[in-house]
Structure formats: C-alpha cells, structure tokens
Amino acid sequence: MGFQVLTAEISHETNSFSLQETDERAFMSRYVLMGAAAIAERGQANTELAGFLDVGRDHAWQVNHVLSAAAGPSGKVRGTTFDWLCGPIISTIKQNKFDGILLGLHGAMDLDCCEDGEGELLRRIRSVVGSDMPIAITLDSHANVSRQMCKLADIIVSFKTYPHVDMRHTGRQAAEILHRTMAGEIKPRTIRVSRPMLEDVNGGRTDIGPMIDRIAAARAYEQQADVFAVSINAGFASADVAEVGPTVTVTGQGDFAAHTAFAETIADDIWNRRHEVLNDYLSVDEAAAIAAAYEPVEGPLVIADYADNPGAGGYGDSTNLLGALLDAGVSNACFGPMVDGEVAKKLHSTVVGERVHIVLGGKTDASFGGGPLALEVELVSVSDGRFTGDGPMIHGLGGSFGPTAVVRAGGIEILVVTIARQILDLQQFKAFGIDPQSNRVVALKSMQHFRAAFEPIAGQVIVCDSGALCTPRYDRLPYRNVPRPIFPLDQFENG
Numbered sequence: 001m002g003f004q005v006l007t008a009e010i011s012h013e014t015n016s017f018s019l020q021e022t023d024e025r026a027f028m029s030r031y032v033l034m035g036a037a038a039i040a041e042r043g044q045a046n047t048e049l050a051g052f053l054d055v056g057r058d059h060a061w062q063v064n065h066v067l068s069a070a071a072g073p074s075g076k077v078r079g080t081t082f083d084w085l086c087g088p089i090i091s092t093i094k095q096n097k098f099d100g101i102l103l104g105l106h107g108a109m110d111l112d113c114c115e116d117g118e119g120e121l122l123r124r125i126r127s128v129v130g131s132d133m134p135i136a137i138t139l140d141s142h143a144n145v146s147r148q149m150c151k152l153a154d155i156i157v158s159f160k161t162y163p164h165v166d167m168r169h170t171g172r173q174a175a176e177i178l179h180r181t182m183a184g185e186i187k188p189r190t191i192r193v194s195r196p197m198l199e200d201v202n203g204g205r206t207d208i209g210p211m212i213d214r215i216a217a218a219r220a221y222e223q224q225a226d227v228f229a230v231s232i233n234a235g236f237a238s239a240d241v242a243e244v245g246p247t248v249t250v251t252g253q254g255d256f257a258a259h260t261a262f263a264e265t266i267a268d269d270i271w272n273r274r275h276e277v278l279n280d281y282l283s284v285d286e287a288a289a290i291a292a293a294y295e296p297v298e299g300p301l302v303i304a305d306y307a308d309n310p311g312a313g314g315y316g317d318s319t320n321l322l323g324a325l326l327d328a329g330v331s332n333a334c335f336g337p338m339v340d341g342e343v344a345k346k347l348h349s350t351v352v353g354e355r356v357h358i359v360l361g362g363k364t365d366a367s368f369g370g371g372p373l374a375l376e377v378e379l380v381s382v383s384d385g386r387f388t389g390d391g392p393m394i395h396g397l398g399g400s401f402g403p404t405a406v407v408r409a410g411g412i413e414i415l416v417v418t419i420a421r422q423i424l425d426l427q428q429f430k431a432f433g434i435d436p437q438s439n440r441v442v443a444l445k446s447m448q449h450f451r452a453a454f455e456p457i458a459g460q461v462i463v464c465d466s467g468a469l470c471t472p473r474y475d476r477l478p479y480r481n482v483p484r485p486i487f488p489l490d491q492f493e494n495g
C-alpha cells in the first residue's frame with residue numbers, strides 16, 4: 001500500500017503595519033476549503049496542492065487533504081483564527097497514522113500572539129508527531145524564513161519565479177523529495193543563511209535583473225546528488241519581525257559546510273548588489289504627465305501603483321494616483337481596483353447610467369496614499385465581483401472582489417470593489433466589462449505580479465509610488481521589531 005500523507009495549505013502574508021486585523025472572516029472572504037472541496041477547486045490548477053496530488057498519484061499515496069485556506073494580505077492574524085485554521089490539521093494527525101506531512105504555506109504569517117506563524121504551526125505538529133516524521137513545506141519566495149521553520153521542517157522548497165507562475169511545479173518538487181524521504185532513500189534537513197536587509201532590493205523579481213543568474217546557480221547546485229532543493233527567498237519587508245529579510249535555504253544531506261558556503265555566495269550577491277534597484281519609482285504627478293502625453297502604438301500605457309498593492313497588504317484605497325490622473329485630464333483610461341465597500345454598496349442601489357456624487361477611497365488611513373476624493377461619476381455597471389482568471393498565475397481559478405461597480409469619472413473608468421485584491425489577471429477588468437487592451441492607459445495596483453498578464457498587451461509599463469502603505473520608502477514605516485542595523489533603514493560602513 002502507498003504512503004499515507006497528510007496535506008494542507010494555509011497562506012497568509014501579514015503586513016504588520018496594516019490597521020486591518022486578520023480574522024476568520026478575512027479567510028472566509030478569500031477561501032477556506034475543506035478536503036474534497038479544496039481538491040475540486042484547486043486540484044487541477046496552478047497550485048501547490050495540484051503539485052502534491054500529481055506526485056501522490058505517481059506514487060499511489062493515500063492523500064488526506066485537510067484544508068486549503070488563504071486570506072488576502074492584511075494585518076496580524078488573531079491567535080483564535082490561527083487556532084481555528086490549525087485545529088483540523090492537528091486533530092487529523094491525532095486520529096490517523098501518517099508516513100509524511102506536506103504543507104503549502106506562505107512563510108510570512110505574523111500572529112498577534114507570536115510573530116512566526118508557520119514556525120508555530122510546525123511546532124504544534126511536531127509536538128504530536130515527534131521529530132522523526134518527515135515534514136515538507138512549500139513557501140512563497142516572499143517568505144521570511146525563520147530558524148524555527150528550518151529546524152522543524154526537513155524539506156523546504158520556495159517558488160523560483162516572481163511573478164509567481166511555478167506553484168504547481170514547486171508543489172511537485174517538495175512532494176518528490178518527501179517521497180524519497182519516506183522511502184528511506186534520503187534523509188534531508190534544511191539550512192538557512194540570511195543578510196541584515198528588509199528584503200532583496202528588487203523583491204526577488206525574476207523577469208529581469210540579478211535574480212535570473214541566482215536562480216540558475218541554485219538550479220545548478222540542485223543537480224548534486226546530496227542536494228534536493230535550493231531556495232532564494234526575497235523576504236517580506238512589511239513584516240515587522242525579528243527574522244525578516246532575504247534568506248537562502250538548502251535542503252540536502254551530506255556536506256553541510258559546502259551547502260552553507262554555496263548559500264552564502266548567493267546571499268553575498270544579494271547584499272553586494274543592494275543598491276541596484278531596477279524599478280524607477282515615479283511620483284504620481286510624473287506618472288500622470290506621462291499618461292496625459294502617451295500615444296499608444298503597440299498597446300496601452302500600464303501604470304502600476306507599487307505602494308497600494310493589496311497583494312502586500314496595501315489597503316487598495318489610496319487615491320493619490322487616481323487624483324493625479326483626473327487632474328491631468330487623462331482620458332480613455334481604466335483604473336482598478338479602488339477598494340471602498342461603502343461606495344460599492346451605494347452604487348448597487350443606483351440605476352445604471354445615472355450620475356451620482358460619491359466620496360471615494362482614502363478612508364482607511366489618509367496619511368498613506370491620500371484621503372477621499374469627492375467625485376461626480378456615471379454608473380456604468382454593477383456586479384457581484386466574481387471573476388475567473390485566464391492568465392499565467394490564476395488560470396481557471398475563481399476569485400471575488402465582493403460587491404463591485406464600474407463608474408466613469410472624466411475619461412477614466414474606475415473599478416470600485418469591496419474586497420481588496422491585487423490586479424494580476426486581465427479578467428479582473430474584463431469580467432466587469434473593461435477591456436484593458438482597448439484603453440490608452442491602464443492604471444492598476446500591483447508591484448510585480450501584473451507583469452505576467454499585462455506586459456504582453458502593454459506598449460509601455462511604468463511604476464509609481466503613491467505613498468500608500470507598501471511604499472518602497474521604508475523610512476516612513478514605524479519599524480519596532482526588526483533587528484538593527486538593517487538595510488536600507490541604517491547606514492553600513494561600506495556604503
């Protein structure tokens with residue numbers, strides 16, 4: 001009979017500075033899928049779970065999938081919510097005999113009771129299964145990987161792409177290593193090295209820049225007989241935690257002095273090239289001036305608001321960029337999302353085609369990204385906010401913005417939503433009647449993920465800093481728990 005394997009997915013990227021605490025409702029509004037329901041939704045898509053199941057089928061495992069749960073990035077996760085998520089995993093482990101455990105995690109979960117959520121989950125699991133049970137985890141490459149996680153998980157494999165397009169592949173790699181471990185063929189453990197930085201200076205982007213060569217070097221090192229996975233984690237700078245920042249992990253066996261030395265060479269490169277910032281962070285006025293003058297030849301101008309990225313815990317209601325585009329008279333443009341559940345609700349009781357006064361956005365914390373905009377708008381459409389992705393990141397996966405409306409203000413169609421989500425798929429506009437390709441200017445909230453679907457249709461891409469919560473100007477954030485000195489908050493001797 002095949003191995004008995006417990007699988008689960010729990011993902012949260014916690015922005016410690018967010019005023020919005022993360023409770024059960026926050027998870028329910030993204031997804032909390034138990035067992036078979038999770039497999040039905042995620043088992044054939046580009047997900048870690050699909051990769052786990054691929055390998056499970058190949059080796060005739062008996063898979064017991066407990067749950068898949070995620071909340072959009074937001075503030076600290078309540079301890080009681082964490083207990084609610086971990087409970088079914090722990091009770092399933094207590095009630096059954098397993099040969100191995102395989103978890104799809106993010107790796108930047110900060111709880112109101114302890115700042116290493118994933119480490120705490122692993123600690124609870126180990127307290128039941130002991131130290132011998134093989135445990136493999138996958139991580140987002142924006143994980144802050146703690147020493148505890150490395151000590152308690154034998155196998156760690158992170159995404160190797162940003163935009164993240166290798167979730168299923170990562171799941172497969174971790175599952176294959178777990179299989180060899182359960183079979184007694186190998187006995188891996190994981191080491192980590194780090195640098196005193198909030199994050200890799202380019203957030204680990206892999207479309208251009210130095211991470212391409214680093215990943216290639218990691219891939220080459222993985223070819224050695226005693227090396228099973230090398231992961232380069234950019235870290236997550238919006239987590240105000242002791243073990244923040246870039247790490248390199250090696251899951252292997254044998255000569256750990258050599259593995260550590262290899263990891264140090266990659267970490268050195270991240271440190272030595274910490275001033276090589278690839279993005280040019282424009283002000284919103286600079287971005288609006290480019291938009292006003294833009295002549296589309298090969299496609300629209302895509303403006304990414306880096307700082308208000310809901311995918312990193314930005315509130316999604318920053319108004320600085322929208323205000324600048326309206327002031328500059330930019331026309332034939334679309335903008336999304338603007339998170340404002342109050343306005344979305346009001347628009348749902350308005351007749352399509354009517355003109356209404358709204359006070360839009362900027363309501364969570366005006367000191368990050370601007371206050372509310374008083375606008376007269378025309379209501380174009382309303383919907384329940386549901387979409388199904390068709391791009392490289394979320395093909396076939398459903399999602400929801402909650403009650404949603406499209407309004408026209410000046411020459412701009414604005415997607416007003418209730419639930420904050422990063423824009424990373426064309427369907428997040430198309431499902432609501434906005435075709436990005438037929439616009440002259442597309443303004444969206446995302447740091448990097450948008451590139452997977454939007455670069456192919458863009459004539460030009462620019463990035464701006466609206467001053468919202470995920471601003472790359474880290475000196476604006478009230479860090480208290482990160483170790484000092486740390487780059488870029490502090491000066492280092494060699495520059």
Ligand SMILES: [Zn+2]
Nearest residue numbers: 140141142164
């Ligand atoms: Zn990520």
